Amino acid sequence: MQTYTYESTLAASExxxxxxxxxxxxxxxxxxxxPFLPESFARTAEAPGLCVDAKLKLNQxxxxxxxxxxxxxxxxxxxxxxxxxxxxxxxxxxxxxxxxAFASEEAKHIQLFKRFREDFRAGFGTECDVIGPPEAVxxxxxxxxxxxxAILILHIEWMSQRHFTDSVRDEAGLDxxxxxxxxxxxxxxxxxxxxxxxxxxxxxEGRSESEILAAVEEYLAIGGMFDESFRTxxxxxxxxxxxxxxxxxxxxxxxxxxxxxxxxLRWTFxxxxxxxxxxxxxxxxxxxxxxxxVEAVAPTFC
Numbered sequence: 001m002q003t004y005t006y007e008s009t010l011a012a013s014e015x016x017x018x019x020x021x022x023x024x025x026x027x028x029x030x031x032x033x034x035p036f037l038p039e040s041f042a043r044t045a046e047a048p049g050l051c052v053d054a055k056l057k058l059n060q061x062x063x064x065x066x067x068x069x070x071x072x073x074x075x076x077x078x079x080x081x082x083x084x085x086x087x088x089x090x091x092x093x094x095x096x097x098x099x100x101a102f103a104s105e106e107a108k109h110i111q112l113f114k115r116f117r118e119d120f121r122a123g124f125g126t127e128c129d130v131i132g133p134p135e136a137v138x139x140x141x142x143x144x145x146x147x148x149x150a151i152l153i154l155h156i157e158w159m160s161q162r163h164f165t166d167s168v169r170d171e172a173g174l175d176x177x178x179x180x181x182x183x184x185x186x187x188x189x190x191x192x193x194x195x196x197x198x199x200x201x202x203x204x205e206g207r208s209e210s211e212i213l214a215a216v217e218e219y220l221a222i223g224g225m226f227d228e229s230f231r232t233x234x235x236x237x238x239x240x241x242x243x244x245x246x247x248x249x250x251x252x253x254x255x256x257x258x259x260x261x262x263x264x265l266r267w268t269f270x271x272x273x274x275x276x277x278x279x280x281x282x283x284x285x286x287x288x289x290x291x292x293x294v295e296a297v298a299p300t301f302c
Contacts, residue, residue: 036063049253071113148218159273271301
């Protein structure tokens with residue numbers, strides 16, 4: 001049973017507060033001799049047609065797109081949270097303070113990931129392109145109904161929790177600096193997942209089952225939009241890898257790599273969120289049919 005409160009999430013958030021300067025800059029540098037992402041969602045160990053060194057570079061390219069993707073989605077999470085709390089500024093003090101802290105932390109994460117990208121560019125040695133721009137993505141996402149967007153954000157928050165607890169926390173071989181960035185992000189996202197659960201429930205209150213199911217269909221449509229973007233990102237990653245290793249990958253090995261990495265991106269950002277037990281529990285609380293609909297779609301992205 002999900003029994004979250006605004007007061008308890010605010011208290012937890014205040015206990016783990018950190019500054020961008022605490023985790024990046026100065027002597028806190030990325031180690032390009034080590035992988036950035038765990039194999040469970042980088043899936044580079046079995047990448048076709050690559051030597052060990054190329055696989056390491058691909059892992060680091062994936063680490064780059066991973067944090068850039070979080071920076072991208074937080075560009076629409078921030079205004080959405082601000083818009084959600086604005087009508088309630090004269091209401092429950094804990095609710096207002098909790099959501100304002102949520103927004104402030106998302107703004108901090110955007111800054112953190114911009115700083116990361118600067119450090120990555122300086123250390124990796126070649127340019128790595130990513131999907132975007134964030135403004136266009138935010139406009140496309142925020143064109144959907146508030147409940148659909150809140151469900152998407154809930155997916156993202158629980159996804160980030162799963163990534164750290166299931167794959168990153170106990171992985172000793174990762175670059176310590178990259179792992180630190182993920183740990184600090186996770187510490188605050190743990191409270192965001194609870195707050196967004198409360199947001200989803202509030203937005204669903206009083207809605208008919210057909211309205212809730214319509215919002216779930218919108219959420220799935222946004223997921224489809226991102227899936228197409230991840231196909232593009234897998235192509236961009238292959239091009240980035242070619243620049244990094246100084247050679248063009250032969251066909252059909254390149255096509256096989258792009259397809260394999262597209263599926264890895266699908267699991268990383270779609271499947272791992274759609275199958276998270278807490279995400280599904282919230283959907284089931286709104287409508288068992290909503291949960292069943294997402295569970296039926298999820299295997300495509302796993």
